Amino acid sequence: MDPTHLFELVIGMFLAIIVLHYAAHRLGLPPSVALLAGGALLAFAPGLPTIEVDPELVLIIFLPPLLMDGAWFIALGRLRRHMIGIASLAVGAVVFTCVVVAVVTHLLFPSLPWAACAALGAIVSPPDAVSARAVLQQVKLPRRLQILLEGESLFNDASGLVLFRFTIAAAVTGAFSTVDAVGSFFVLAIGGALVGIAIGTVWVLLVRRLEDDYLIIAATALLSWTSYLLGEFFHVSGVIATVTTGLIAGWHQHTVFSAATRMRGTSFWTVLVFLMEAAVFILIGLSLRGVVERGGGIDVVVATMGLPILVILIALTLARFAWVFGSDYVIRLCNMLGIDRYTPLGARGSTVLGWAGVRGVVTLALALSVPEGFPGRDFILVTSFAVILGTVLIQGTTLGKVIAWAKLSEPASEKPRLTMSQTEAAMAQAQFVVVRSRAYDGDGNLVHPQLLERYQRRATSIVDYAERTEDYTPVLHAHFDLVLEAVATGRRELIRLHRAGEIDDETLHELERDLDLEELSAISAKA
Structure with missing residues (x-):
C-alpha cells in the first residue's frame, strides 16, 4: 500500500473512532462493541483494501502503553492483598482453560495434533487487558472484584505467551516438557520483574533531575515501550517488565511530579490511551475480512467451522466458570477447616467474575503469529477471531446486566477505614x-x-x-x-x-x- 494511502487510512480510522464512540454513547452500547462491529463493517466496505495486521507490531505498539496505564493507576494496596487470587486467575485459570480447550478441540478433530490443539488453547485462554479495561470502565464493581479483574488482565498475558511459545515449539519439534515450561515461566517472570525494577528506578531518578514538564511527560510516555523492548531484548517477559515498571512509576508519581506536570501529563496520557484502545478494536474488526477469506469465505466458514467453534466457545466459558467456582469452593473449605484468611466471593460474585473473561488484541496477535503450514492454522485463526467476537459482543454487552442482577455489596473488609x-x-x-x-x-x-x-x-x-x-x-x-x-x-x-x-x-x-x-x-x- 502506498504510504500516503496508508496515512489516509489511519486518519480515516481515527475519524471512525470518534463517530463510533458517539454512536455507542447515543445507543447505550459499550464503546468496544461499537468499535468492533464498526471495524467489521468497514472491513467489507467496497474499495477498502484487505487489512493485514503484523502481530508482532500490534503487540509492540498497543500492549505496552495499555499495560502501563493499568499498572500506573491500579490500587497497589489491594493488589498486594489479593495477589493469591490474582495469581490463581492469571496463571491457574489460563492453564486450566488451555487444557480444557485442547481436550475439546482434540475430541472434535482427532486428526489434529495435540500440540496444535494446545496452541489454540494457549491463544484463547488469557482474557485481554485492553478488553477488560474497556468493559470495566462501563460498570461499577465491588473493590475486590475490580482488583481481581484488573490484576488478572495485567499478568495473564505472560502466562498465555509462555504457553503459546511452548506449544508452537512442541508442534515443530514433537517434544514437550512440563518441567521446562514451568521453569521457563518463572525465569521469564522473575527476569521481567528485575528489568522492570531497574527501568522504574532509573525513571524515578531521572524525573527528579529533569526540570522541564514536557521533558518529563515525554520520558514518561516512552517508559512503557522502553520496558517492554528491553524485557524482550534480554529474552525475559516484556509484559512483566512493563507492569513492574508501571507499578513503581505509579507509586512514585505522587512525589516526583509537580501539580502542573501531573495535570498536563494525565491529559496527554488519557487521550493517547483512549485512541490506542479504540484503535485496537477497530483493527480487530478490520482484520475480519482477511480471516474470512483465509477460511474460504463466510459460507464455508459457517458451514464447516460454525458448530466446532460454538462448542469451543462454550467450553472456554464453562472452563472459566469451573475454575472460579472451584476456587471459591476451596476458600469455603478452608474456612470450614478454620483457615479464614480469605472470604469466599459467593455464587453471585463468582458468576460476575466468570462472565468477565473478554478476549481481545493478545488473542488476535497470537493467532496471526502462528507459522504458515502449522497444523490447523486456518481453523485456529478463525476460531480465535470468533472467540474475540463472541466474548466482546456477548459478554461485553451483558456484563452490566449480570452485575445489576447480582446486586453485589462492598464487604466491610474492603471499605477504607476513612471516608x-x-x-x-x-x-x-x-x-x-x-x-x-x-x-x-x-x-x-x-x-x-x-x-x-x-x-x-x-x-x-x-x-x-x-x-x-x-x-x-x-x-x-x-x-x-x-x-x-x-x-x-x-x-x-x-x-x-x-x-x-x-x-x-x-x-x-x-x-x-x-x-x-x-x-x-x-x-x-x-x-
Missing part, C-alpha cells in the same frame, strides 16, 4: 496546624491573620461536614453550582474583552488558566 470526608478533614487539620505555627513572628506578633482565619474556618467547617455530610450536601451542591456559574460568567467577560481588543493574548491565556483551575476544583468538590 473521603474524614480524609479531607484530616488534611485540613494538618494544613491548619502548619499555618498556625507560621502565623506568628519570633516576638509572638500575628503576621498572617487572614491566612490563619481562613485555614481555621476551613478545618472547622470540613470536620463539621464530615460529621453531618447528608445535611450539608444540598447546600454544597448549590454553592458549587453558583461557583461554576460565576466562573462561566467570568470566562464570557474575559473573552469579550479579548475580542474587543481590550486585553492581549497573554492576559487571556493566563486568566483563562486560573478560571479553568477554579472550575475543575469546583467540579471535583461537587462530585
